[in-house]
Amino acid sequence: MSKRIWISLVGTTVLVAAGLLLAQPGPGPGGRRGRGMGPQGGQGIQNRVPTAKNAKEKAILDVLDEMDRNQRGGNMNVPMEDGRLLRLLAESIGAKHVVEIGTSNGYSGLWQCLALKATGGRLTTFEIDAGRAAMARENFKRAGVDGIVTLVEGDAHEKVVEVVGPVDIAFIDADKEGYTDYLTKLLPKVRPGGLIIAHNVNPQMADAEFVQAITTNPDLETIFYAQGGGVSVTLKKRGME
Numbered sequence: 001m002s003k004r005i006w007i008s009l010v011g012t013t014v015l016v017a018a019g020l021l022l023a024q025p026g027p028g029p030g031g032r033r034g035r036g037m038g039p040q041g042g043q044g045i046q047n048r049v050p051t052a053k054n055a056k057e058k059a060i061l062d063v064l065d066e067m068d069r070n071q072r073g074g075n076m077n078v079p080m081e082d083g084r085l086l087r088l089l090a091e092s093i094g095a096k097h098v099v100e101i102g103t104s105n106g107y108s109g110l111w112q113c114l115a116l117k118a119t120g121g122r123l124t125t126f127e128i129d130a131g132r133a134a135m136a137r138e139n140f141k142r143a144g145v146d147g148i149v150t151l152v153e154g155d156a157h158e159k160v161v162e163v164v165g166p167v168d169i170a171f172i173d174a175d176k177e178g179y180t181d182y183l184t185k186l187l188p189k190v191r192p193g194g195l196i197i198a199h200n201v202n203p204q205m206a207d208a209e210f211v212q213a214i215t216t217n218p219d220l221e222t223i224f225y226a227q228g229g230g231v232s233v234t235l236k237k238r239g240m241e
């Protein structure tokens with residue numbers, strides 16, 4: 001993709017993201033700002049940590065907060081803003097089945113579980129590293145979401161073919177050169193109107209073949225969300241009949 005097209009896509013995305021961020025509720029009771037969350041898009045506009053609506057949300061948010069403070073080292077977690085974006089997208093499309101490639105210690109999975117608790121949905125998540133998988137199991141348990149999470153340990157390139165659709169969201173955040181393979185295997189299982197979301201899709205890290213695949217297929221509509229680690233959001237279009 002040419003640099004001009006990339007810059008124009010990023011510009012569009014920043015506008016969309018600003019709209020999403022402006023729609024968020026105000027500060028919580030403590031008035032705390034989120035870690036690493038600076039002003040967004042204008043003076044006086046800034047992200048605030050989410051305010052728990054009920055005890056279940058609070059249990060998940062408390063674990064996420066603890067992970068943010070103590071477990072980031074070596075676990076390659078998405079930035080908090082990207083986790084919040086995943087939650088917003090999953091809850092807003094009423095996702096019932098999210099498939100995640102790259103669990104790590106469960107950080108991004110927990111953000112998605114915030115949505116899935118509300119929608120009555122479930123998460124299937126894949127992790128090849130036994131140590132991180134063990135941490136994720138523990139984190140899911142103490143956040144009270146282990147009942148809605150299936151963690152598949154092993155190489156997702158092999159195991160993802162066992163996923164039974166329909167899938168509402170496929171979230172890809174593992175080996176970057178494998179993104180096209182994951183897309184090829186998951187796209188037929190994603191329902192029309194569902195999303196394929198990929199992390200670290202930015203000018204430094206994006207896999208060119210994957211970017212080509214999500215930006216040239218007429219069945220797909222993709223924008224790039226430039227804030228945070230760089231996220232591509234791809235809609236699998238419904239039929240136009």
Ligand SMILES: C[S@@+](CC[C@H](N)C(=O)[O-])C[C@H]1O[C@@H](n2cnc3c(N)ncnc32)[C@H](O)[C@@H]1O
Binds near residue numbers: 076077078127154174
């Ligand atoms: C960037 S981290 C995921 C971070 C996680 N999504 C989060 O934000 O908390 C990528 C993870 O993918 C895992 N991974 C890499 N290749 C994999 C494969 N072939 N199958 C399953 N997991 C894989 C790595 O072990 C690593 O834990």
